[in-house]
Amino acid sequence: TQRIAMTRTVVLVGLMGAGKSCVGRRLAGRLGCAFLDADDEIVKAAGLSVADIFRLYGEAAFRDCERKVMERLLTGTPCVLATGGGAFMDAETRALIQDQAISVWLRADLDTLVSRTAGRTHRPLLNSGDPRAKLQALMTERYPVYAEATVTVDTGPDSADHTTQKVLDALA
Ligand code: S3P
Numbered sequence: 001t002q003r004i005a006m007t008r009t010v011v012l013v014g015l016m017g018a019g020k021s022c023v024g025r026r027l028a029g030r031l032g033c034a035f036l037d038a039d040d041e042i043v044k045a046a047g048l049s050v051a052d053i054f055r056l057y058g059e060a061a062f063r064d065c066e067r068k069v070m071e072r073l074l075t076g077t078p079c080v081l082a083t084g085g086g087a088f089m090d091a092e093t094r095a096l097i098q099d100q101a102i103s104v105w106l107r108a109d110l111d112t113l114v115s116r117t118a119g120r121t122h123r124p125l126l127n128s129g130d131p132r133a134k135l136q137a138l139m140t141e142r143y144p145v146y147a148e149a150t151v152t153v154d155t156g157p158d159s160a161d162h163t164t165q166k167v168l169d170a171l172a
Helices: 002-007 020-031 038-046 050-057 059-074 091-100 110-117 131-146 160-171
Strands: 009-013 035-037 080-082 101-108 151-155
Touching: 009 020, 009 059, 009 091, 020 035, 020 080, 020 160, 035 038, 038 050, 038 059, 038 080, 050 059, 059 091, 091 101, 101 110, 101 131, 101 160, 110 131, 151 160
Parallel strands: 009 080, 009 101, 035 080, 101 151
Antiparallel strands: none
């Protein structure tokens, strides 16, 4: 497992609330490598929050920024990389991930996603309308694409440590 992670970046994909950042941090700890969060890197590069990028420049501009940041992160030192839920939906980014890294889809059920995203306001896609309906629509649209990930790990209401162990087992 360790050798896999040291030679190739492990990229976590999945919907908002699937636990990509939480599990990613733990996974990096277990593998003894760095953890990077693509959203954090976008915020650093832009000097604006994700919500502000969406509000001031729109989603397309956020996606452009995301694509550039992903390209930089994927060509750097192998690490564990958590992505924003939309990153793997971009054909160019997805091709780069599949070429350079091991992709891991954290597949979660709707109730888990709804409860993990509830009360958080930093996600522009969930800030208008009914979050459950929005997450359901995103599941329908994105799950067939996330399914292209090299590894799929199911995650329900279980702890981040438990899911981390499942990822390690799947990578072994
Ligand atoms: C998005 C997910 C967010 C963030 C942005 C858009 C998406 O990241 O990149 O709000 O399109 O699913 P998380 O999945 O880390 O919440």
